Amino acid sequence: MxxxxxxxxxxxxxxxxxxxxxxxxxxxxxxxxxxxxxxxxxxxxxxxxxxxxxxxxxxxxxxxxxxxxxxxxxxxxxxxxxxxxxxxxxxxxxxxxxxxHVDESKAHARARQLLRAVREAAGRTGMEQPPSAMSWLEEDNLASFTK
Incomplete structure (x- = not known):
């Protein structure tokens, strides 16, 4: 509360x-x-x-x-x-x-943007979650990291 x-x-x-x-x-x-x-x-x-x-x-x-x-x-x-x-x-x-005053959704979106940028620059990236995590079902995660 x-x-x-x-x-x-x-x-x-x-x-x-x-x-x-x-x-x-x-x-x-x-x-x-x-x-x-x-x-x-x-x-x-x-x-x-x-x-x-x-x-x-x-x-x-x-x-x-x-x-x-x-x-x-x-x-x-x-x-x-x-x-x-x-x-x-x-x-x-x-x-x-x-x-x-942290907006968690903005923080997560920014983290995904940074991971995408590193990946597109031929760097190695990954998210610290198991393959069975439900967060992989989020459209933004699925599109960004399963290509």
Whole structure:
């Protein structure tokens, strides 16, 4: 499940999946949080989320019918959302820049073009796949390498 870590939509989608009330997204937005990455870095620990909970007014918690905010189901979901957000951001941050926007079909097509060019120049080429691989059934592979 890929998330857009740099948009509000990614944050909203995560909160919807975990059934975090919309008022939490609104409270985060009011504090300047605009995306999953902001959430992950602004609230790095459980203590940071506790500060978030303490900063909410009594009316906020009464509207949710919560007596003990820090130990409520809603805050448990916030902790879970934070853990996931941090994981999504960590994965995104660790990807090399070139890997973040690779279109696999274009990469494979380019590889086939290079193999064809080498073959046409009387070089030896081959694809690293067994003769029984289903990829040989792709029209581009079949036409290029079975002549």
């Amino acid at each position: 890929a998330k857009d870590v740099d948009s509000l939509a990614g944050l909203q989608q995560l909160f919807e999946e975990l059934q975090v009330p919309e008022c939490f997204v609104e409270a985060l937005q009011a504090s300047g949080i605009a995306c999953l990455a902001d959430f992950a870095y602004a609230y790095a620990t459980a203590a940071d989320l506790a500060v978030f909970a303490e900063a909410r007014s009594d009316e906020f918690w009464q509207a949710l019918q919560v007596q003990d905010p820090e130990h409520s189901m809603h805050m448990a979901r916030m902790h879970r959302a934070l853990t996931r957000a941090q994981a999504f951001v960590r994965v995104q941050d660790e990807l090399p820049a070139y890997a973040q």
